Amino acid sequence: MARVFLENVVKKFGKVVAVNHVTLEVKDKEFMVLLGPSGCGKSTTLRLIAGLETPDEGKIWIGDRLVNEIDPTKRNVAMVFQSYALYPHMTVYRNIEFPLKMARVPKEERRRKVIEVAKFLGIEDLLNRYPKQLSGGQQQRVALARAIVREPEVFLLDEPLSNLDAKLRVKMRFELRRLLHDELQITTIYVTHDQVEAMTMADKIAVMNAGKIMQVGSPIDVFEKPANIFVAGFIGVPPMSFFEGTLIEKQKSLFLDLGSVLFRIPKTYYSALHPHVGSEIVMGIRPQDIKVTLEPQEDSYEGKIVGYEPLGTETYIHFTINGTKEYIAVIPRGMRISLKRKVYWKSNPQKLYFFRKSTGEAIY
């Protein structure tokens, strides 16, 4: 088992900087998820660790070894790809056996290991089949078996669930975590753009954007204490609503001037926000922390519904304050709403987030 450490790693493709001075530590036996939108550099980071790409700058360590110049075949990492990348001309048995054969493991030992892993993953009945004869879930198990059979130091997974249907994805998410983290206890780096996967599987999440690491922390940390607007907006379903305005002070109270509305900021935030009076700031509220009613309440503000998405258990409503920017709130099912209807909203005073508008960094 091994720790993986990336030190100031840069990878460019022509003029595009895919990975921009990334420093990241993945501890031994840790399950790290690289999370970010498409094109943020997370897969490139994984490929750098695997050795499929060479860094332009920086160092990559696996265990005690600096692996920059070490060929992927000798890094003792295993990788599961989005498309599983099974060899179509080989049976399941041959697919699983292949890395052992390349490592010149004796035939009898290969056979023993393949059967052992196949039993472990419940695919011993599929050993004589070809990949095209398997379902997506079965193919994924074979890809996992091929990776596990080598007993690697580090497991790399590149969006391995994205080709599965929603139901199977939920099941495999749980199984993967149990298998890799709880049972095998292998250091795992898992790439996904699906934040639900990241939240449910990771020990730690590294949120990436535009080739940079935005924040590294436990799932709860990145959810509760986002380091910047990007993380705040990326983590959470539906995404956080952002209210931009100027911070002003009136009679020892702070307000966010939203144009047509002056939003009263609770006293709790006074000391943290006071140095920013007069500046443009962004206030973030998670849709679950916005309470919407049909009648005015104390400290509520008026809004107008411009769209809604009923999900069965709850409904997402999109509303505006002054007719321009849209915000999202979650309302319980059964609430009578309609398009263009006037509603009243207020926030949970304990659950507000504030960011500098200029840099996007979190203030509170």
Added chain:
Amino acid sequence: MRSSLKLTKLGWIALTCFVLSLFAFIYLSPFIRSFVASFMTWEQASRYPPEWIPDPFTLENYMKLFKLELFPRWIFNTALYAGLIVAGNIMFSSMAGYAFARLKFPGRDALFSALLALLMIPIFVTLVPNYIIIYRLGLIDNIAGLALLSLANVPSTFLMRQYFLSLPQEVFDAARIDGCGPIKTFFYICLPLAKPALGAVAVYQFLGAWNAFLGPLVFLRTPENFTLPVGLSFAFQRSMWTEYTPIIAGSLVAAAPTIVLFIALNKYLIKGIVIQAGKG
């Protein structure tokens, strides 16, 4: 309204069928003419306007052909020549195609462009330099020497490159992680996956080699070493005239394997066209 649309559609289908049949007939007519003429006497076959029914029906042309002492030898030579070229192309063109598609080396794309540019050079331009090379190697009048010139060629390399480009990158990445260097990847992953493309290369090269005339005519000298097309021309060419009907019969016999091959493997030919039309 609906029935008039249906009529228009039927009209178009009928027109398409007519045009296709016409073209098929135009393309097939030399073959049909050869087939018919192979059972005619030379006197009847050379009449104008052409006659289409053999009268008298004769097998004399085929008899003359099979009486030729060197006929089996020429078939063997042609098969050997075609076999060497097919084997060479499968080996070298697939390796070259793999290198151009999947390996990274300086000047790769420039080299490939230069290779493609070779397609624009007519065969006659390279005939004399090739002759000199083969002569210097002492391989004139030698089937192996003649085959040496065609063991790899640009269209086959291009076809293999296109095919290897069409394979998913992730399979190559997986092989690399599983412990394969470029050579192992080629033999364990690429070659087994390239069967359709290799089939196309084999069929194209076999057809080309089996029917080749110019190369064997220039590079082979003694009748024992001739291939079938050159041998037939040699056998029935007299000083003042040529016996065309036995040559026609011989050509039909010579074409038989290629026709069988085409019927059996035409899916590979189509596959070959599809691969070449793929992404660059």
